[in-house]
Amino acid sequence: xxxxxxxxxxxxxxxxxxxxxxxxxxxxxxxxxxxxxxxxxxxxxxxxxxxxxxxxxxxxxxxxxxxxxxxxxxxxxxxxxxxxxxxxxxxxxxxxxxxxxxxxxxxxxxxxxxxxxxxxxxxxxxxxxxxxxxxxxxxxxxxxxxxxxxxxxxxxxxxxxxxxxxxxxxxxxxxxxxxxxxxxxxxxxxxxxxxxxxxxxxxxxxxxxxxxxxxxxxxxxxxxxxxxxxxxxxxxxxxxxxxxxxxxxxxxxxxxxxxxxxxxxxxxxxxxxxxxxxxxxxxxxxxxxxxxxxxxxxxxxxxxxxxx
Amino acid sequence: xxxxxxxxxxxxxxxxxxxxxxxxxxxxxxxxxxxxxxxxxxxxxxxxxxxxxxxxxxxxxxxxxxxxxxxxxxxxxxxxxxxxxxxxxxxxxxxxxxxxxxxxxxxxxxxxxxxxxxxxxxxxxxxxxxxxxxxxxxxxxxxxxxxxxxxxxxxxxxxxxxxxxxxxxxxxxxxxxxxxxxxxxxxxxxxxxxxxxxxxxxxxxxxxxxxxxxxxxxxxxxxxxxxxxxxxxxxxxxxxxxxxxxxxxxxxxxxxxxxxxxxxxxxxxxxxxxxxxxxxxxxxxxxxxxxxxxxxxxxxxxxxxxxxxxxxxxxxxxxxxxxxxxxxxxxxxxxxxxxxxxxxxxxxxxxxxxxxxxxxxxxxxxxxxxxxxxxxxxxxxxxxxxxxxxxxxxxxxxxxxxxxxxxxxxxxxxxxxxxxxxxxxxxxxxxxxxxxxxxxxxxxxxxxx
Numbered sequence: 190x191x192x193x194x195x196x197x198x199x200x201x202x203x204x205x206x207x208x209x210x211x212x213x214x215x216x217x218x219x220x221x222x223x224x225x226x227x228x229x230x231x232x233x234x235x236x237x238x239x240x241x242x243x244x245x246x247x248x249x250x251x252x253x254x255x256x257x258x259x260x261x262x263x264x265x266x267x268x269x270x271x272x273x274x275x276x277x278x279x280x281x282x283x284x285x286x287x288x289x290x291x292x293x294x295x296x297x298x299x300x301x302x303x304x305x306x307x308x309x310x311x312x313x314x315x316x317x318x319x320x321x322x323x324x325x326x327x328x329x330x331x332x333x334x335x336x337x338x339x340x341x342x343x344x345x346x347x348x349x350x351x352x353x354x355x356x357x358x359x360x361x362x363x364x365x366x367x368x369x370x371x372x373x374x375x376x377x378x379x380x381x382x383x384x385x386x387x388x389x390x391x392x393x394x395x396x397x398x399x400x401x402x403x404x405x406x407x408x409x410x411x412x413x414x415x416x417x418x419x420x421x422x423x424x425x426x427x428x429x430x431x432x433x434x435x436x437x438x439x440x441x442x443x444x445x446x447x448x449x450x451x452x453x454x455x456x457x458x459x460x461x462x463x464x465x466x467x468x469x470x471x472x473x474x475x476x477x478x479x480x481x482x483x484x485x486x487x488x489x490x491x492x493x494x495x496x497x
Numbered sequence: 498x499x500x501x502x503x504x505x506x507x508x509x510x511x512x513x514x515x516x517x518x519x520x521x522x523x524x525x526x527x528x529x530x531x532x533x534x535x536x537x538x539x540x541x542x543x544x545x546x547x548x549x550x551x552x553x554x555x556x557x558x559x560x561x562x563x564x565x566x567x568x569x570x571x572x573x574x575x576x577x578x579x580x581x582x583x584x585x586x587x588x589x590x591x592x593x594x595x596x597x598x599x600x601x602x603x604x605x606x607x608x609x610x611x612x613x614x615x616x617x618x619x620x621x622x623x624x625x626x627x628x629x630x631x632x633x634x635x636x637x638x639x640x641x642x643x644x645x646x647x648x649x650x651x652x653x654x655x656x657x658x659x660x661x662x663x664x665x666x667x668x669x670x671x672x673x674x675x676x677x678x679x680x681x682x683x684x685x686x687x688x689x690x691x692x693x694x695x696x697x698x699x700x701x702x703x704x705x706x707x708x709x710x711x712x713x714x715x716x717x718x719x720x721x722x723x724x725x726x727x728x729x730x731x732x733x734x735x736x737x738x739x740x741x742x743x744x745x746x747x748x749x750x751x752x753x754x755x756x757x758x759x760x761x762x763x764x765x766x767x768x769x770x771x772x773x774x775x776x777x778x779x780x781x782x783x784x785x786x787x788x789x790x791x792x793x794x795x796x797x798x799x800x801x802x803x804x805x806x807x808x809x810x811x812x813x814x815x816x817x818x819x820x821x822x823x824x825x826x827x828x829x830x831x832x833x834x835x836x837x838x839x840x841x842x843x844x845x846x847x848x849x850x851x852x853x854x855x856x857x858x859x860x861x862x863x864x865x866x867x868x869x870x871x872x873x874x875x876x877x878x879x880x881x882x883x884x885x886x887x888x889x890x891x892x893x894x895x896x897x898x899x900x901x902x903x904x905x906x907x908x909x910x911x912x913x914x915x916x917x918x919x920x921x922x923x924x925x926x927x928x929x930x931x932x933x934x935x936x937x938x939x940x941x942x943x944x945x946x
Contacts, residue, residue, distance in 0.1 A: 293832050
């Protein structure tokens with residue numbers, strides 16, 4: 190599973206339905222099933238991400254798989270071993286799935302060409318982060334009952350965000366309308382040609398939207414290179430109660446985490462129990478990743494169909 | 498593709514007649530059935546009436562069986578790995594690939610390790626070319642010391658040692674003052690400066706900007722980074738009166754601006770490389786690193802404009818921009834991959850698409866491939882003329898085949914044209930009167946006849 194782009198609405202719905210079934214399991218006392226007993230899942234993270242890695246690890250373990258975490262930032266890749274050497278080495282150990290996070294766009298596609306097990310993209314550079322988009326969709330669908338016809342604003346650093354790209358693909362495939370909101374320096378070229386509406390200010394961008402998705406702004410990009418300063422960014426693009434006024438009164442607030450409080454989001458809205466679903470997103474993350482592992486290596490191929 | 502590359506043959510003495518050929522004469526802009534007589538490595542005679550009444554008696558004759566015979570290709574942009582990266586390409590392996598590709602003269606870029614910024618390296622190339630005994634090999638001198646774009650290289654000494662032009666290869670000279678002084682200084686030696694116009698501060702990306710780059714999540718190079726440098730360079734030519742040739746034009750806007758400059762009477766010339774009229778940015782889809790080039794492959798609209806530029810003559814020449822890269826340089830994530838593609842063996846078949854698609858006549862194509870580059874760089878080949886070197890290519894313009902990188906003779910296989918169906922194949926390559934390459938089928942057919 191390399192990306193959302195190219196998936197059919199049926200495949201996505203199927204995965205979301207399957208995820209639903211794992212939510213109750215995760216909330217019960219006995220969280221473990223033995224669907225993946227005997228299967229090996231390797232978490233191969235070339236870039237640190239405690240949250241995503243933990244989420245995949247919990248998901249795999251709850252299905253009974255053996256999980257190996259490879260923190261590549263401290264291993265042989267530092268000694269000059271190439272990405273493909275690492276892939277071939279792991280492949281020889283016959284895992285059933287490799288979950289990969291890498292800082293370069295396309296690195297996961299490249300790796301997947303050289304191994305003969307299932308590869309799940311846990312985020313590659315600025316390209317895609319498919320399970321994040323699925324968990325966001327699951328969160329929205331449970332709160333709103335549907336995705337079709339909803340007006341969604343994705344705000345902040347669109348240019349460098351794989352989360353934005355995967356969400357744009359998924360939401361458009363499922364019939365939602367998508368706006369991207371942020372400073373022009375953080376908008377990728379021709380983003381409008383992907384079928385989204387582009388806004389440079391929060392007032393028009395958030396007007397009457399159902400969903401507000403905030404994105405994380407990397408620290409190194411806030412000091413003069415893409416935006417002049419943190420305080421200027423917060424003033425014009427940080428989500429606070431005031432800017433949120435133009436959105437629908439019951440609009441949901443989402444963030445893939447980890448949040449920079451006081452940069453892209455104000456604590457008051459982030460912690461708003463009625464509208465912020467940020468912790469729910471984390472919960473859905475485990476369910477969605479269980480569904481992906483189930484569909485891809487659980488022996489049930491129907492949910493993913495040809496895309497598997 | 499199978500054939501024989503013949504090395505180590507002494508300079509051809511005596512005479513050979515190539516008869517029953519369809520001759521392509523770019524200088525006269527004509528095409529006719531006729532013959533060419535070669536004596537002592539030079540063209541002794543040629544024309545439609547020569548040997549019209551039959552094969553000449555008493556001298557060796559080759560029946561071309563109605564195949565095309567044209568001046569050999571003069572490729573003025575070739576990277577090899579010698580010296581410094583011989584595992585990618587040596588002058589010998591590049592010479593073999595050139596022979597198979599119908600290229601009879603090539604000009605080597607100076608971005609080797611060490612770079613050609615010292616006269617001894619220009620002499621080294623000449624010496625190695627004499628040993629390799631394949632295509633004629635010439636070398637660029639570095640434009641600036643160490644190709645760093647800061648201080649002028651020893652242009653005079655390099656020219657004296659035989660450098661045929663000056664360039665920093667795939668690096669643009671960002672500092673206008675440096676290029677201005679280089680253009681002034683080079684006038685003393687009537688030297689041609691070749692510059693790749695890409696504004697360096699805007700060219701840090703990995704493919705052309707646009708929706709494709711946005712989808713793939715790759716940093717883009719805007720097409721305008723090219724034209725703004727073209728515009729600056731045109732003003733520098735106006736200011737200095739120097740001889741400037743712009744390399745690898747890839748965008749529609751650049752073609753427009755160069756056309757306007759030529760209309761104003763400025764002596765400025767340019768070339769493009771085969772990928773820019775044959776491919777667009779879809780070729781990098783799914784992170785295909787063989788499509789990572791400098792400048793990056795552009796949009797379909799840009800590609801069409803490059804074809805138009807070749808048609809109108811605004812773009813004077815076509816180069817292969819042969820740049821070998823080994824697997825370690827290409828089988829990595831896209832952003833980390835080295836740019837460049839090999840092109841010596843595919844230059845003619847891919848360029849023939851311009852003829853098959855009705856954009857150029859064969860004589861026009863060989864103006865862009867042979868006669869014009871030879872004239873710009875003051876090289877002896879590239880034309881049909883009595884007394885000119887007998888550097889020729891015999892080819893079948895219609896033979897259909899599919900490029901397969903595994904069959905290419907280059908040391909590395911990074912062809913952006915891998916798996917492309919093409920029409921046209923080199924049958925023999927003749928340098929200084931001797932055939933340095935012969936296709937097996939042709940050889941056996943000739944023997945049977």
